[in-house]
Amino acid sequence: MTFVIDLDAERREVQYPNGIPVLLRGEQFLFPAEIPADCLDPLFTEELDLMGVLHDIVNAEDGSTTTGEVVEMLFRRPQLPARFYGAVMDIYKALLGDDVYREFKSVRPSIGDYVRLTKALVSVYGVDLGKLFGSDGSSASDGEMSSPTSADTTSSTPEGSGSAQDSPASSASAD
Template sequence: MSSYVIDLDAERREVLYPDGIPVKFRGEQFIFPSELPAAALDPILSEDLDLVGLLGDVISSADGDAGIQDVIGALFRRPSLPLKFLEAIRKTYAILLEGQHQDFLDRKPSVPDYVRLTTGLARVYGVELGKLFRLGASSGSDSQTSNPTSPATTASTPDASGFVPDNPASSESVD
């Protein structure tokens, strides 16, 4: 019997929806993939869109303490960004809704629809977009003296990896 350090064929805990993630939108059901395909992030992370560059400009122009004025200034330096971003979102949803995308578009999703859907899917997929764009050094250490974190399971670990429960005490503010 072989033993693997990483077994990508093993059952995945994050697959809570083996038949896909059902989403109701304007009276119709759409099925999103059970797991977020890596290709779905390509349009958002493209060099043409350059969101990472935008965030880098904002942070460097504000010496790490960016405010709304810094973000607006960076956006005005990239006047084509809003249109490119909307196109990237559409491409991402075309990847996620393969075979269903035109039916989805026929229901004329609004910007708030995309925001709610993206937020909901990010929670189900366990993706934190802020972490995708994090700049600078990580909090980890590559030194020879660093110790690995404890392998022991704690009560705070969710039952399914990738699932991020709502936690108003985190970085989101509650009105």
């Protein structure tokens, strides 16, 4: 039988067949080669109300949201920071499994570690929340891997878009 859509065809597992190794404080942790969709479920709970937060930001009175308006929105939702933190922890637990997650937490990752790791994983996994939520803006690319979606063009998308990008070691910085 020939399939029109073969979801078992070449995927990220080919690039990372044994998972995505992450080094943190001398310990290695193995994240799945592809993010299971249900790992993002903690972001979409009614308790977190992330969509309500995004709605408030997008529907600000004058169309732009200032820092003061974001702070005011947080005061209206005082539980949001703790719930968001919990959602992030739940995502990491879902990715690593209970036992490895306990080991991961035992090396006491900093907030910066979580931010850097999350950014790197988003890049490797190719998760684009703007596309996930169906952002309004449409942009075209001059690269080989995509077709224009509008008459406008941009050169901001690299030809290898969607592939893993090299990033400098966390100790490297550009001052």
